[in-house]
Amino acid sequence: MSVLLSIEKVSKSFGGIWALRDVTFDVHEGDIVGLVGPNGAGKTTLLKICMNLLRPSHGFIKYKGLKITGLSPHKTCKLGISMTNQIPRPFKRMNCFENVLVGCLFGAGLKRNEAEREAETILEKVFLSQKKYTIAGELTVFEQKLLDLAIALSTAPKFLMLDEPLAGSTEKEVAQLVSIIKKLRDEGTTILWVEHVLSEVIENCDQMIVLNEGKKILEGKPQEIVNDTRFIEAYVGEENA
Amino acid sequence: MRLKSKSIMFSIVFMFFIIVIPWILQGYPLLFLLQLAINIAFAQSWNLGFSYAGLLSLGHALFAGISGYVTVVICNMGIPIYISILIGAFTSMLFAVVVSPLLMRLRAIYFAIGTLILCNAFQYWFMHWTEAGRALGLRLRMYPEYSLSNCYYLAWIVAFIATVLPWIIVKSKLGLAALSVRDDVDRSEAIGVPTLLVKTIIFAISAFIAGLVGGVRVAYLLIIEPTLAFSFEQSLWATLAVVLGGTGTLIGPILGAAVITSLQYALMNIPELSMLITGVMLILIILFLPRGLISIVKKILQPLRKPNTHARPPQRDQGTIKVLSNHKFPFSDCSESAVKDVCSFEH
Amino acid sequence: MSPSFLLQLLINGILLGGLYALLGSGLSLCFGVMKFFNILHGSFTLLSCYFIYSIFTSTGLDPIIASVILIPAYFFVGFCLRRYLIGRLATLDAVLIVGFSLTTVLRNIVLLIWGARPRGVYTSYSMLAFDVLGGVRISFIYLLCFIISLVGLFSLHLVLKKTFLGIAIRAVAQDPEMSSAFGVNPSLIKDLTFGISLSFIALTGGLMSTIYSFDPTLEIVFLTKAICVVVLGGLGSVLGTIVGGVVLGLAECFAGIAGAQYQAFVGTVIFLIIVLIKPKGFFGLYVE
């Protein structure tokens, strides 16, 4: 499979503290790549850099062989890159349908009536059709999470970054989310999945990357990594995966 | 659907009255309505920027002022007043586009302070600009169409434009994008909305309407001078009208402007206390009616409306002010939104 | 342009800057901790001037002592104002509008009580001046105000850095939600901060009343000067406020060389440049 996105020696410092140091890896088309690591490992920072919401101190990102670092986020989005947020960030004073419609119109660049149809499809995909006209701020936290995912999907992404989608969800909700993610993979979306809860990632991803203190410490098939001592070290006292 | 047709009917009846009034009444009532129209239009202009793109501008008078000066200069060259006002408004719009790249870097309260200071700087500049008449400003020639009823019609046309233009925008793709920008700039940027462009366009349209207001005001006052043109209080009265009426709606600013204008006229006869009473009343209204006067209207209209879930989405804004007396978190921070706005400040 | 003349300007600028720094400190604190643009700043400063005036004319109490007495009262007023009025408003625009309405109310109260006549406080030392080296002269009252300002600002700095309250204030400034998790009540801390901010206003008003003659229109001047200082120095930093104040003071004094008519404007110009180029000022927030 061809390389869709490659991260080339990306470093990022915040006022002298290195959040990321020389991180390099590739994401292959059609894969689900799991990105794991303890708190403060720099996972979210990396996603923001991929989205061009942050500018790396060194290094760059290549997408389909082209350097995209330095583009504005909305142009990045139009290339087919999209992300969800750890804390859901829907547009709180708009209703669900409008929330998704914005992305369909601008991110995916659809015509008005096409966009409306697409928005409905997406809402259905994330089980929010019933809440079409509910104001986003009035949804439950989990519904907001779903909506956040829907917004990310509305831009018709080829490469989707999920920032801890499962954090704080009940088992039933986890199952619901995982089913959506699987469906997306089947549709051919490449996914970079940042997660704290390891079990689901290990079960579902094709490739796994471990970050610790801003550095990539491991890369490989999930089963190999789980047994690696360095991985266990990084997670000691953190998680009993 | 029924309510929609009702409000259209209501609007038509309202417009009919507005057109007919000068044939029946003369003098003072016209003066009041003229002032009302100007206030409505200015409030709508500010509302467009604030409620639909989150631009809390405290220097909105700047655009009315610039347009006012341009209108005077153009009209004094012998060009009809109507064209002068349009040229003035377009100049304001252009100016808004020019300053946008600088101002749009600032967010929330920083944007507010930035606009405020820009407006102040212009006031100072015009105070010392000899060609602009320094502190004395410029006088408009007595143009042939000048009469109270003509000014009245002009003001209402502008008020009409100021109400319809946001209405059209909100229904459009641009409006949707602007709303998303208002709610979360970074997120909307991340899903493909060119936020800078959207903000600039909304700001420019808002400036255009403010420009029309400035033009009409000078057409009626016949004079423009720096303290009037770039007055901080003017900007704040617009804010006041919108917040009082209810943000994010089209009726809100109209209600707010109506209340403020009536207050001004009703309290005219106790000049020593008028401002004091106005101030106290405004505080009370905001405390007890945090969603603005629009919530009273809604309350009154409630029995008229049948629940229908299949219609279009409800009015998208709930009004923004909440009293947090029964907030669910005991330690909660009361100006969370403000904190977030500031914390997400851009370099 | 002799060296002593330049030195004179320098000294005047720095002394003036101390006063400006004190004027800005209250606003800076408000902004840094509460992210709250206190539009009432000017009104309260002016009100303080008037209170000092009344105390001085009725009892003959020294204005600076009077302003120290006024501090607890202002603290209490600020605490209550934040707790029962401003703290109850959720959004920026509501706070702004209530602030504006209160400004109007306060201005009219001043007009009703004291009228519109310019007032002033004359003390035995308000016109004292003495020579220092090379023919440079220093005004006693400016020097006194400068020292009091520095003492005030330094104690604010100490409170913020050393005491539990200060740490709590900084924590709230940084992250209100997180601080509540550590047992700090952000709402209470903000009420206290507003009280402290108003205490500084009381002190500023006291010093201002001995230097300027004042009338009800001066509130907007106080407010714009304070905004200038705060934005020059960076919102919410004590050191920044001092730097902002001194820069403004020096700029105003030295602008006189170019022409007296530029003096009042130079602050706005610097301000505009700073806002547009480096919107966080010379120094950032407490958090940084």
Next chain:
Amino acid sequence: MRFNLSGKAFTKVQAVVVAIIIISALIGGVAYYVSRSGPSKLAPDYILIGATVDLTGPNAFVESIFLYAWKWAVEKVNEHGGVYVKEYGKKIPLKLIYYDDASDVSKVVSNMETLVLKDNVLCLLGKTGPLAATATVPIAEKYRIPTFGLAYYPDETVMNSKYYWSRPFESYEQHSSVIFRAINDLGLTTNRKVAILIMEDPLTAKFFNYYKNAAEQYGFDVVYIEPFTILTSDYTVMITSMKERSADILVFLGIAPDATTFWRQCKVLNYRPKIALIVLGARTYGWIESMGKDGEYVCTLDFWHPTYPYKVIKYGATCQELAEDYEKDTGEKWDSSLGESADCIFIFADAIEKAGCLDREKVNEAMMHIEGEYLCGYLKFIDRHLPIPDVLMQWQGGEKRVVWAPPDVPVPVDASIVFPLPPWD
């Protein structure tokens, strides 16, 4: 338009309370309007005089004094039954209607239009400040209503307006020479160096010329002349320059906060002119209050003093009485704008009586032929202008005293001029 119905942030009681407040305000306004409109054609109860006053804005101090004097004068006229109007064959009392404008031009205009359109006043009392003059002239012209402006503004369109009487009392052109004439009367040949500081204001350029011309005309030498902005905080550069050029006579034109800061810095920098004229800034008793003994011996330019011997015999008004009443009613010291403000009403009353009817055009015509003794002196319109006596006043012993008056003016000079000023402390 759709209405969202999720409003639940307020209770019915609150809604009702607010609704009642608003509705009562609206009804009150309308009711007032209805009750006021439609003045009867036959012998009105009052002759209405309208005024727009700044009670809450930057000019509140000056204009509240105007207002007091107007009210006082109206009362004086009404004590004598009012103004005799020939048309109705009886005396009709005056009534003053005034609105607050906070010096906001749009409010000035709307107040004036309201006064004309709603209250149907016979004549208008204008505003202070040149700006207000330019805003009021179009209204005076449009409604052909006699308007007595209190703004001194020597502009063609303002001066030549048929209906707007622009501050007829004062002429800074004429008064700017007072200080120089007073010094010349001392018979000195030295001390000819003049420094002039004038605040930035629409009239700055004109004032520059007046003072410069006056100085040159009376044989003085202007060594330093500089404009400054209102609320300048540091005058070191200016004071140092004046010191270097050893200016003997200082003319400072600025508002009170500026004047106090300036004078204080003069002391700090040890600059003591031989004589100082502080226009505007040192006018009020606030000057002595904030400057104490250091404010002594500063000269001011005023045009009225309670010791003036003039009176309006017809209505039994004297200068002494006006000042005393003012001090009694407000608890403030007298102010020199009382005299001319009260005169506005007396002049209007006389013009109405001369016209013999309540017709704006005729009253305006009659204004032209006003002549007689008023509180400010013996006044007569010459070229739309009422010259009043020039006097020079100086602060002495905490009081403002007349120290110089032209020989032909019967104003009592009750103190001699202190010249040169004693050194600081």
